[in-house]
Amino acid sequence: MSAESTGPGRRQFFRDALKGVVRPLAAFLEDKVEVPPGRPFLRAPGAIEESKFCDTCYRCGACVEVCPTGAIAFRPVPGHPGDGTPGIDPDVAACVLCDGLQCTHACPSGALKPLKRSYEITMGLAVVRASYCARSRGEDCALCVDKCPLGAAAIRLTDGGPPRVSPSGCVGCGVCQLYCPTQPKAVVVEAV
Numbered sequence: 001m002s003a004e005s006t007g008p009g010r011r012q013f014f015r016d017a018l019k020g021v022v023r024p025l026a027a028f029l030e031d032k033v034e035v036p037p038g039r040p041f042l043r044a045p046g047a048i049e050e051s052k053f054c055d056t057c058y059r060c061g062a063c064v065e066v067c068p069t070g071a072i073a074f075r076p077v078p079g080h081p082g083d084g085t086p087g088i089d090p091d092v093a094a095c096v097l098c099d100g101l102q103c104t105h106a107c108p109s110g111a112l113k114p115l116k117r118s119y120e121i122t123m124g125l126a127v128v129r130a131s132y133c134a135r136s137r138g139e140d141c142a143l144c145v146d147k148c149p150l151g152a153a154a155i156r157l158t159d160g161g162p163p164r165v166s167p168s169g170c171v172g173c174g175v176c177q178l179y180c181p182t183q184p185k186a187v188v189v190e191a192v
Contacts, residue, residue: 041087042174042191044072045095045121046104046112054081057111061086063103071095071174072103085111088123090174090189095123097149097173118150124172124189126155126165133162133186144176144187155187162186 044063047053063086064072071093077083088095097118104115115121126144134141135157145163148155153169155176165187176187 041075041089042095042123042172042189043087044103044112045097045101045123045171046107046115047123048111048113050082053111054085056109057085058109059084059086060108062106062108063112066102066106068098068102069093069096088174090177091185092178094174094178095121096175097121097171118171121171121173122192123174124191125167126170126172126176126187126189128162128165129184129186129188130162132182132184134182135160135162141181143179143181147175147179149173149175 043050043053044067048056059074061074064074071088072086072095073089073092074084075082075087101115101118101121104112106112107114130136138160142157142163145151145155145157150169150171150173153166155163155165155170157163172189172192174189177185177189180187
């Protein structure tokens with residue numbers, strides 16, 4: 001095969017063809033589920049650098065379809081490069097670090113890199129806002145710790161105070177934020 005036949009023109013042709021095939025699926029899924037605009041969100045596990053993600057993602061919905069909890073949803077951001085890309089709103093649903101990390105293997109574009117183990121995930125980092133935490137008021141709340149799929153490796157209780165997050169153990173799945181009972185949330189995940 002000559003270098004000419006594998007050049008950017010041919011690659012772009014196949015890229016465009018694939019987008020044409022998956023766009024109807026994406027349009028169908030967008031009608032079904034979406035992250036409200038203006039709310040912070042996280043990228044799915046294995047997401048490449050944000051500046052490249054928006055150009056690489058086909059918006060095909062493959063990751064949305066395989067997510068066992070329905071945590072991954074399309075994000076409408078009209079006029080923004082990220083318009084229609086998938087994300088996770090941890091106030092609605094969180095990544096549960098499912099067996100096989102299915103979304104990372106379903107992505108046909110390379111916007112999500114295939115991962116095998118949960119410790120490879122870097123979606124974000126949980127931040128504890130002590131002034132909102134029920135434990136700071138003497139209440140015996142431990143939902144963020146009890147529900148965390150990584151347990152004490154990511155977040156643990158302190159004696160009588162708010163929980164502490166371990167930056168080396170937290171992958172930013174959003175489970176702690178989802179289950180935090182306070183309003184505003186005492187535990188929020190900031191995207192990395």
